[in-house]
Amino acid sequence: MSLQEKLAELRQEALVRINEAKAERALQDVKVNYLGKKGVITGLMKEMKELPKEERPEFGQLVNEVRKAIEQEIEAKKVLLEEEALNAQLENETIDVTLPGRKVSLGAKHPLTKINEDLEDLFIGLGYEIVEGYEVESDYYNFEALNLPKSHPARDMQDTFYISEEILMRTHTSPVQARTLEKRNGVGPVKIICPGKVYRRDSDDATHSHQFTQIEGLVVAENIKMSDLKGTLELLARKLFGADREIRLRPSFFPFTEPSVEVDVSCFKCKGHGCNVCKQTGWIEVLGSGMVHPNVLEMAGFDSSKYSGFAFGLGPDRMAMLKYGIEDIRHFYTNDVRFLEQFKPVEDGGEA
Numbered sequence: 001m002s003l004q005e006k007l008a009e010l011r012q013e014a015l016v017r018i019n020e021a022k023a024e025r026a027l028q029d030v031k032v033n034y035l036g037k038k039g040v041i042t043g044l045m046k047e048m049k050e051l052p053k054e055e056r057p058e059f060g061q062l063v064n065e066v067r068k069a070i071e072q073e074i075e076a077k078k079v080l081l082e083e084e085a086l087n088a089q090l091e092n093e094t095i096d097v098t099l100p101g102r103k104v105s106l107g108a109k110h111p112l113t114k115i116n117e118d119l120e121d122l123f124i125g126l127g128y129e130i131v132e133g134y135e136v137e138s139d140y141y142n143f144e145a146l147n148l149p150k151s152h153p154a155r156d157m158q159d160t161f162y163i164s165e166e167i168l169m170r171t172h173t174s175p176v177q178a179r180t181l182e183k184r185n186g187v188g189p190v191k192i193i194c195p196g197k198v199y200r201r202d203s204d205d206a207t208h209s210h211q212f213t214q215i216e217g218l219v220v221a222e223n224i225k226m227s228d229l230k231g232t233l234e235l236l237a238r239k240l241f242g243a244d245r246e247i248r249l250r251p252s253f254f255p256f257t258e259p260s261v262e263v264d265v266s267c268f269k270c271k272g273h274g275c276n277v278c279k280q281t282g283w284i285e286v287l288g289s290g291m292v293h294p295n296v297l298e299m300a301g302f303d304s305s306k307y308s309g310f311a312f313g314l315g316p317d318r319m320a321m322l323k324y325g326i327e328d329i330r331h332f333y334t335n336d337v338r339f340l341e342q343f344k345p346v347e348d349g350g351e352a
């Protein structure tokens, strides 16, 4: 076979392989095979040395022509493959604008967050500040500064997780009162609410959780009277349970308030006639409160002959249970999405 024939055959073979290449990768392989450093064409060029001198120019020219032809074919095929790939991509990514959209499922606010936000709105509107305290607290602020010295029997009202003799998990949000008063160096007015988690060694059941939430309120200024407390609590009850709610105060005992009262709200379900929510009494117990004990004021550096105040502490868990008819407090802490979805606003897919 003449040299020309041999080269023509090589060119033909390369063209067939270029034609067969279905993707850029395969085309690249063909290129390497023929034109690469160790490729067929490069090999031929090396063989040129063995030819008689006079034949070399013609041979070189022929090989070059074949190389160029292969290069051109590869380039043309590359453009074709790119076009095909682009067309396939365009076809795949076609958007059917007539298809119905996929619904984005929105989350819902936790019922305790809702109660907290409602109350924060109310109290910020009344000029209160929101203050947060420590969940790991000292015995001093949790008890002693609140008129509960060591071995005071009323400590039994709040069964406590102790970390050491002096450090504990706070049993209520009242230590934030003591800390805030102390920071103000005996100068009023003080108007704060303190939301947060608290802990008690209560066995978990439908109405008790070892971790639950409280919101504390505290006002200390000159001339604060029981009637100020009553008016504030009325606003609170109406914000949470409806504009036509009444409250009633019953005598109670807390070491840090004197006098102390339990606060009941008229039943929002039966409007006071008696039902299963209010246990047929027409009233629901919602929080503890009272006038700040002079000892608490004095321990924090406030002159109790000049300043007086009121405080209250409520449990949003129990409030949310009442408000939304939740039968077990443990639902709040088990993160079951089915439970939380019930609190979705209607516009986000919740039930009316």
Ligand code: FA5
Binding pocket: 157, 158, 171, 172, 173, 174, 200, 202, 207, 208, 209, 210, 211, 212, 213, 214, 216, 254, 257, 286, 287, 288, 289, 290, 311, 312, 313, 314, 315, 316, 317, 318, 319, 329
């Ligand atoms: C107190 O904790 C007082 N610090 C409240 C207070 C503040 C009174 C300021 C006066 C002045 P008490 O122990 O009653 O009070 O708890 C308050 C609320 O926490 C209760 O009404 C109840 O709603 C809630 N609570 C108490 N124990 C639990 C529990 N184990 N699980 C869920 N909620 C609880």
